[in-house]
Amino acid sequence: xxxxEITAFLSLTFVLLVSFVLGILEISIIHTSGNLSRLTVDxxxxxxxxxxxxxxxxxxxxxxxxxSYGTGEFSEEKLTGRxxxxxxxxxxxxxxxxxxxxxxxxxxxxxxxxxxxxxxxGLSVIRxxxxxxxxxxxxxxxxxxxxxxxxxxxIAYFSRAGENYFSGALxxxxxxxxxxxxxxxxxxxxxxxxxxxxLLPYAKDYNECIAQAQEDxxxxxxxxxxxxxxSLEPYDTIYLGYPNYWGTMPMPVFTFLERFDFTxxxxxxxxxxxxxxxxxSESDIRRLCPGAKVEKGxxxxxxxxxxxxxxxRKWSQK
Ligand SMILES: Cc1cc2nc3c(=O)[nH]c(=O)nc-3n(C[C@H](O)[C@H](O)[C@H](O)COP(=O)(O)O)c2cc1C
Numbered sequence: 001x002x003x004x005e006i007t008a009f010l011s012l013t014f015v016l017l018v019s020f021v022l023g024i025l026e027i028s029i030i031h032t033s034g035n036l037s038r039l040t041v042d043x044x045x046x047x048x049x050x051x052x053x054x055x056x057x058x059x060x061x062x063x064x065x066x067x068s069y070g071t072g073e074f075s076e077e078k079l080t081g082r083x084x085x086x087x088x089x090x091x092x093x094x095x096x097x098x099x100x101x102x103x104x105x106x107x108x109x110x111x112x113x114x115x116x117x118x119x120x121x122g123l124s125v126i127r128x129x130x131x132x133x134x135x136x137x138x139x140x141x142x143x144x145x146x147x148x149x150x151x152x153x154x155i156a157y158f159s160r161a162g163e164n165y166f167s168g169a170l171x172x173x174x175x176x177x178x179x180x181x182x183x184x185x186x187x188x189x190x191x192x193x194x195x196x197x198x199l200l201p202y203a204k205d206y207n208e209c210i211a212q213a214q215e216d217x218x219x220x221x222x223x224x225x226x227x228x229x230x231s232l233e234p235y236d237t238i239y240l241g242y243p244n245y246w247g248t249m250p251m252p253v254f255t256f257l258e259r260f261d262f263t264x265x266x267x268x269x270x271x272x273x274x275x276x277x278x279x280x281s282e283s284d285i286r287r288l289c290p291g292a293k294v295e296k297g298x299x300x301x302x303x304x305x306x307x308x309x310x311x312x313r314k315w316s317q318k
Contacts, residue, residue, distance in 0.1 A: 152234045153191035157182040157241030158253050162204030165274060166303045170206055177272040177302035182241045184309050185270070189316055191239060197226040198252040216251040223252045228259055237266045239316070240285065243302065244273035248281045254288065263291025270312070272302035 159176030166173075179195070186193050200223065202209040216223065232238065240257075242249045249271075269285055271278045277299040286294050298315040300308045 151236040153189055153237040153239065154194060154229070154232065154235040155182050155185055155189070155191045155239040155241060156194045156196055156229075156256060157239075158196040158250050158256075159241070159243065160202055160209065162209070163206040164302070165206070172204070176243070177300075177305040178241045178243050178270075180305045181270060181272060181300055181308055181312065182239075185239055185241070185312050185316060188309075188313050189239070191237075192235075194229055196242075196252050196256045198223040198255075199226050200224075202250075213245045213250060217246050217248070221251045222255040222258065225252060225255055225259075228256075232260045232262070232265065235265065237268060238262070240267050240269045242269075242271055242281070244271050244276050244279050244281065247276060247279040248284050254284075257285065257288040261291065262289035265289075265291075266293045266295060268295045268316070269297035270300065270315070271297060272300045272305055274302055 157178050159178035159182065161174055161176050161179070163170050163172050164177070165171075182193060185191070202212050215221075240253070242253045245251075267285055267289060269278065269282055271281055273279070278297045282294060282297050285292075295318075298311060300311065
């Protein structure tokens with residue numbers, strides 16, 4: 001049952017508040033120092049109105065009571081009954097107005113408390129920390145927006161070290177092209193890095209790898225990965241890096257994409273290749289991650305990856 005939420009002004013010096021929120025009010029020390037945080041002030045403001053604290057009344061001549069006497073229906077008699085209980089019956093009373101505590105998001109309530117604290121204790125500093133509740137809401141909203149802006153980014157990439165073609169000749173490299181690009185991007189963005197590593201790696205031998213990758217694609221394999229991120233929850237943007245394998249992503253990248261729900265996230269694909277660019281990888285990503293926003297990908301010539309920094313910077317800042 002919803003209890004009455006009413007503010008009654010009983011006299012100029014005596015404010016009687018009726019509130020259903022009392023249950024959640026907590027007593028805290030009313031700080032009088034200049035470095036009050038808004039949270040502290042808010043708590044202090046509410047604590048002034050904590051029910052059952054007769055001391056608050058005797059010390060501050062202000063307190064809050066439940067004006068329905070537990071019935072959920074406010075009435076003046078019940079209010080007076082409550083006041084007697086608090087020993088306030090002898091006070092000259094003149095009800096000058098009634099307001100719901102929740103009016104304008106509790107602005108009326110706050111205004112009274114702040115005024116009281118200011119008059120009584122000269123706590124003008126409090127104003128600086130409070131102001132209109134609408135302002136607070138605005139600030140809270142801005143805070144949320146900032147939190148969103150500050151969400152983390154992830155670079156998830158697949159890359160293979162070993163034998164590969166460079167300027168028409170086979171060469172063995174200790175670090176794959178996409179891994180080099182991912183490292184540059186990490187330097188630029190500060191994003192977290194995750195390597196999409198299949199449990200059974202493709203062969204270091206180029207021709208063997210070509211055959212394995214083609215076979216995986218032909219049978220629509222989803223090779224198991226060595227590990228997975230615990231969650232992608234903290235990330236709003238995922239840079240997805242991979243080499244072009246037979247016109248699209250290597251199948252372990254499919255495994256990775258199918259593992260998580262990318263709804264609401266932004267995926268930025270970057271691909272190293274030797275002539276086919278991104279191939280059909282972007283449309284494959286869209287198909288695998290229907291809820292994600294898939295941005296225009298960046299294609300990098302694998303054998304020229306070392307000069308890709310500028311392109312990566314420009315693209316990542318778009
Ligand atoms: C199995 C395999 C398939 C490939 N298929 C293509 C392709 O279809 N088109 C293309 O342009 N390059 C293709 N390449 C070249 C790679 O995309 C390129 O060398 C890439 O930079 C390798 O990245 P990594 O060193 O990070 O593994 C292929 C390479 C391999 C090993």
